[in-house]
Amino acid sequence: MSGDTIYATPSPATVVMVPLPLQGHLNQLLHLSRLISIHNIPVHFVSTTTHCRQAKLRVQGWDPVADAGIHFHEFQTPSFVSPPPNTNSTTKFPSQYQPLCEATTQLRHPMASLLRKLSLTTGRLVVIHDSLMGSVIQDFASLPNAESYTFHSVSAFTMTLYTFKTLCKQLENITKPQHLTKDYLSFEGCFTSEFKKFTSMQHEYAKLNSGRIYNSCSIIEQPMLELLEREENDRNKKLWALGPFNPVDIKKTIKGDKGHTCLKWLDKQETNSVIFVSFGTTTSFTKTQIIELAIGLEKSKQKFIWALRDADKGDVCSDSYVSQVELPKGYEDRIKGRGLVIRQWAPQLEILAHRATGGFMSHCGWNSCMESISMGVPIVAWPMHSDQPTNAVLVTKILKVGITVKDWQWRDEMVLTENVENTVTRLMDTTEGEEIRQRAVQIGSSVRKSVREGGVSWLQLQSFIDHITR
The missing domain is CATH 3.40.50.2000 (Glycogen Phosphorylase B;)
Known part of the structure; x- marks a missing residue:
């Protein structure tokens, strides 16, 4: 009202x-x-x-x-x-x-x-x-x-x-x-x-x-x-x-015309097979960092949804906020079927609640952390500023429901292709990653019951x- x-x-x-x-x-x-x-x-x-x-x-x-x-x-x-x-x-x-x-x-x-x-x-x-x-x-x-x-x-x-x-x-x-x-x-x-x-x-x-x-x-x-x-x-x-x-009790899939395109794409994927990549609304990456991230995701050979947007500016309701960032030539054709790039607002909570989502590469803003934890999804932590570095410690060192792609002590360094590739593979395709996922699932279940x-x-x-x- x-x-x-x-x-x-x-x-x-x-x-x-x-x-x-x-x-x-x-x-x-x-x-x-x-x-x-x-x-x-x-x-x-x-x-x-x-x-x-x-x-x-x-x-x-x-x-x-x-x-x-x-x-x-x-x-x-x-x-x-x-x-x-x-x-x-x-x-x-x-x-x-x-x-x-x-x-x-x-x-x-x-x-x-x-x-x-x-x-x-x-x-x-x-x-x-x-x-x-x-x-x-x-x-x-x-x-x-x-x-x-x-x-x-x-x-x-x-x-x-x-x-x-x-x-x-x-x-x-x-x-x-x-x-x-x-x-x-x-x-x-x-x-x-x-x-x-x-x-x-x-x-x-x-x-x-x-x-x-x-x-x-x-x-x-x-x-x-x-x-x-x-x-x-x-x-x-x-x-x-x-x-x-x-x-915490939202539908795992939304079918029909009301569902976002990415949710319909997720419906076709296997359980825990997709990593969601999103860095919030307050930080924009350099063109060079975006290319390193893009190639790293491609080389990991894992399925992914990437919300590729610039930081919010002005009135988000009067602007389509379609990202104009250029990806490597032919990139979206090469990842077709395995990766999905979203250049507008993505339904993060619904993506995290989907059965196909098995990981979340995140800036570790507290809102995103709570959504991911409550949905039982493990986090690949990439903190940028504010409370994000301490949230990353909580997620990775204390709760042990995530791993770090970029530790805070290296905050001024570029995250290279191999860092992205290795971290994504580590979470999505190793025994260690599955153990982390199971802890996330258990904590998520307890949080939902709470x-x-x-x-x-x-x-x-x-x-x-x-x-x-x-």
Whole structure:
């Protein structure tokens, strides 16, 4: 449901969802909106007109437009245009989004106005906001019936490393010290100084919150979540691990006209025979790196689907975003029948849920990690920036449901054809790869069970619902 209509009928609790307007953040909080609205709690999803459309267009596994419990508020705000990504930059952090992040502060006043209106219609106004939108929702503190909860779009493991920056005994209980190198603890090369400054400023507003929310669960991150929960309890605040947010029981195949071309192609492939290759929405590769990757996939002789797209820029709804990257001459003819190149938006969640998908080469953004883990698909980790290097450690070293194509210490080096070929073959066509896949399948099964009635994630969600409707 869309529009700014404020219904006069009072409700025990009303939730306002405030994401950072980047795809991985929008997607996670829209999925969380579904989980909360199922409990007959009205949810108001707030962003710009452009990014509300983007979130609805790209979400998979359910239809947010058909959910009468979710109301979209689309603010018109200037300066939300990002410059093109610089593929030649030595730092792969997407600094092209810095202007967008800075511009989100303009949402404070329209947000305050909306919160004041909503506070009159409900017993309790619950603001769930991205950790990087703290300044935008700060005026909730002036409302007598409002409280806020900070959502962290990263793994609990990443937040544990932020919180405990030295190898203390607590971290040794999580993983062996040699897995936590100096690089991971310092986050060298993960962020620009400008973004660090923006993050620090936003995190100051977390002091106003009543607790924190993670898209994770104890099946995969129990030790880290326990550490973070103790930290929150010391502040007399709460923590909930409500993940996975994404739907886990979606159809493995979608037939007929409604299915994406790649899903119809997957229907014809053998179980666990295809590796899906996708690197998210914030990074663009150089032409040289794309060629190395292309030839490596070809030489591996494994079946693959490759979502070949540039980083998001501007309004994704008004642009077809067809990649113009040139592949080697005759490449798509040579791989025909064995490989499929998609140059537009790919239905990632549905691809990962398909029985034919046996691996996922990924940048290790947390949204992608949770989708892959929940679907029982092992990961070939290729981290680029932000929390991705630490997520890669979690996936490969702790959960052991993946392998690394490019370790973070070699982040400035080109990934060559033979690296791609050997890593893909290692996962898809060796005994070691099958053992990794079986661990991924087992963990995925446990994660899916956790969201069913009586499971640990189900209980966490019930606890949160009970808390906000108390």
